[in-house]
Amino acid sequence: MATSTQTIAILGAGAWGSTLAMLAQAQGHRVRVWDRRTAPDLAGVLQGAEVIVSAVSMAGVRPLAGAVQKIGIPPQAILVSATKGLDPVELLTPTQIWAANFPNQAVVVLSGPNLSVEIRQGLPAAAVVASRDPWAATQVQRALSSDRFRLYTSSDPIGVELGGTLKNVIAIAVGVCDGLQLGTNARSALVTRGLAEMIRVGSRLGARPETLNGLSGLGDLLATCHSPLSRNYRVGYGLGQGKPLGQVLAEIEGTAEGIHTAPVLLKIAAQHGIPVPITHEVQLLLQGQTTPVAALARLMERQLKSE
Template sequence: MLATPPLAQVFEAYKHRQITLTILGSGAWGKALAHIANSNGHAVRIWSRSGDLPLEDALAGAEVIMSAISMKGVPDLVQRLRGLNIPETTIFVTATKGLDPETTLTPSVIFQRAFPNHAVAVLSGPNLSKEIEAGLPAATVVACANETAAEAVQHVFAGENFRTYRSSDPLGAELGGTLKNVIAIAVGVCEGLELGSNARSALITRALPEVMRIGTHLGGQPETFLGLSGLGDMLATCTSALSRNYRVGYGLAQGKSLEQILEELGSTAEGVNTAYVLHDIAQREQISVPISRQVYLLLKGDISAEEAVAALMERKLKAEDYQEILQGE
């Protein structure tokens, strides 16, 4: 009986041949990623809960399993996957940006706890799915504690118009992509109230250290939040009407109800759920989150868009101390 090759050797081999990829989730993001991998010559299957393909058949022979479903479906999906015999040579990749309301954990942490012997990677960056589908140039980050696994996934998705970078900080990459959705709602409010470019720039600039403060407290590396999966993703999401979270804020500023906005979107805006979970985390961990708190209050209906802006503008006068910015305002 032949001995099983070491994982590093298996992952190294993935970089030099066609691999079988299963994408769990048939939304716009999942389909865009499937198109990229398929264009690179890889065998791609797409599975969805509403489709006819059984999960077991979708996963048969998969060397990379990517989750591209909404946050609310992640815990149940992981439980289903745990009941299957998935070999340790299979790499999990999560492309979901959100926080679980029950545990306050990110998707990659949920996957890693369920599959402690597997490599779990995060794909995150300034990646608006409609632009990816249109073939416009973009870049992303593949982050994994296992560097060889990160390189393998990097090769799967690297293409002529899709640049992939590596990182060893999956949690930081994931939190950058998750937390910026709350900020995008705030920026959408700013735009909906027609407060101008100066206000938008100030808001984004002050939001970055808030995201860094939360992200580093939860275990991310500071430099990660200055890269593509941090600042890069924030800029894309906060400055494009293609962003669902931006459109939530814009609609609230126009006086629409949250229910009406979400119905019009017809898809998930992860920043809404993230704002609620983040509020719980900030209270539990005593983290200063002035911008995110105003978004939380606005989503709850406790304040108006105008009151949220006024609350931020009324904060005490002080010097712009960069150490203080990172440690708490």
């Protein structure tokens, strides 16, 4: 589906960055991958890039954006953020960090229900590319879409980004529920109320509710809460089985961003007066200040209200 061959720089060689590189190469693009551990020549990777995709973990976004800013990129280059998380320093999303460093650059967010293992196996998937610049979103859509990876465009970047970020916290809670073997009824209620919590936060921060009910919100939530491939779900599942957090993290590969997102989300919710009961219980559990059984019990005992 790509209209022309482009030079695409993928910054980050983890599971998701490597998968995006594979997708871009399959479309015939010239792909360069940067990894801070094995390829320190960032300037060489960026040179002549028309699309620059950031797929590093949340902790790496701010230093990477600063490094790219020092090097400089062509004014027509499109920046794409594929990171799901929140910055603990300024409580910003990854795209907001990139936009602050490159105020005159087109910035796009890519997010959706994308388990990288399945995509690398050739299984079909879909995602959303969102930007305030419709041309930039369309360019990325055309560059990366294929018969196995369908991309939709959106003009609600904050909604798309928050959907992919907030669902990680809910996935931990659902994993706890399953680890406790509380059944399908409890899991369904938790996923549904988790989505309501995501929409509450997103709406207050400027997202459109319909975006969070779409692929990058509900779709990503369902994928993350229903697959053992999800690191966040596995964290919750292990905690639900009574394992200490350190042991759970040692058993999984990669970063479970929900662990880092929960405390930042609580700060944002406190600033805006947004009730986030599920996130609150997840954070208490991550800090070892409650047990899985007590956390779920408090959620069930909350004051009765209309849906």
